[in-house]
Amino acid sequence: MDLSLARLRMLRELHRRGTITAAAAGLHYTASAVSQQLAQLERDVGTRLFERRGRRVQLTDLGIVLAEHAEEILAAVERATQALEEAGGSVTAKITAGVWASVASGLLPDALTTLAAAHPGILVRTTELAPESTAAAVLDGTLDLSFVLDYSNYPMTWDRGLERAVIGVERIHAAVPAGAVPAASVTLAELSEHPWIIAPARSHFGHAARLAFQSAGLRPRIDHELEEQATAMAMVAAGLGVTLVSDLGLALRPPGVDIVALGDALTRTVSLAYRTNSAGRAALLLVVEAIRTAAANNGLGTDIRTGPTMHRDSDPPTET
Structure with a gap:
């Protein structure tokens, strides 16, 4: 047979x-x-x-x-x-990883460059997927590991076949047209008069945003539903509305957009998911550590720092 x-x-x-x-x-x-x-x-x-x-x-x-x-x-x-993979004198392996735009641009270049220098036998190949699809792709064996998200108001359900390594916690900020909000911070209620550009409700980001609106007793006008933070901020730069953006998404900010601290407490935890059967796989754990180090070097800690953060259009785009 x-x-x-x-x-x-x-x-x-x-x-x-x-x-x-x-x-x-x-x-x-x-x-x-x-x-x-x-x-x-x-x-x-x-x-x-x-x-x-x-x-x-x-x-x-x-x-x-x-x-x-x-x-x-x-x-x-x-x-x-x-x-x-571990039988030789050095670790040699091919690792497939699921990513999306903000983590790919904000974390992978540093992580993979460092990993290649220290462990040239580990080859990482990435596939861009929607954040909602990456955990399932790991579970079914399509990927070895993937980035996954938990929102503070919308935690994901974990399968017993998956392990999680926390990479960092991102704050969620308001992205507004340059000069639209002069204050150092703003609440969702204070932005309610603006049209919104938000991820679709089927996405984790879009669902978390709608739950935050609901908790604030708001029914905002949503003019545009867009998956990518970079695209949403491009629409903000054109004066078409306001949006929400995560710490890693700040690196994608175009001219014409101010980033203002959000008074409503909303964060998301970025983690790497991998199969429980792979928990002892040396090559995979080395990839996890390289990404975790890159996150720390880019200011993405596992605890949220206090105090408002504001990036005006005159400031250079900053990863926080």
Whole structure:
């Protein structure tokens, strides 16, 4: 019997998530592609692994047995990979990481340059994903580790198969057109007369922002929904509204935008997620440490500093 690791991974995800559609979404495939591969797995083993229940596919008893063994097989492959990486005199490995714009620009250049100098055998490859998708991509084996976010008013739910290394805590600031807010700090209520440029509600950032509005008893006018902080600030520079921006996002600030301390307490914790089975993987931990050091060097601590912060258009863009 020749078992494909990729097909076993699909079987495992079906067992975890319950439907082919959910498994396909977690693995970043189409549902039809997953169905075809699972059908081939059934032919490979020569026995029924699935049965139809209306429009749903359910694992048979033998399917459940194989899915449980798939967990063990995939974990064993991960342990074998780790052992091979550490068998030589120096750590050699390829690490795949999930990122998004602000962490890629604010942390990765310093971290990867330092890592390459100290550990040239570790090769890091990055993939840009929405922050909401990165943890699932780690869990299903697509990535080795990824950046993830927890907002102070909207913490994420952690899967028991994931470990987390905290990188730092970001403050959330108001980004306004130059000269629009003369004070050193501003509240969401004081900005309520302005149109807003905010991430969509389906995103963690957008949902956290809407929860903050709700807590302040506000129903702001949202004119533009944009994922990226850099794009939102470009709209602010054009005078089209105000937005929220994180510490790492400050490096992306264009001319024509003032950054003003937000009176409403809103922060987010930046962490790296990796599989529990990888917790002892030396190469992965070296990558985590390099990123954590880069974050500290760029002023991103694990405790929020007190006191207002304000960057006017006349100030150079600053990472804090």
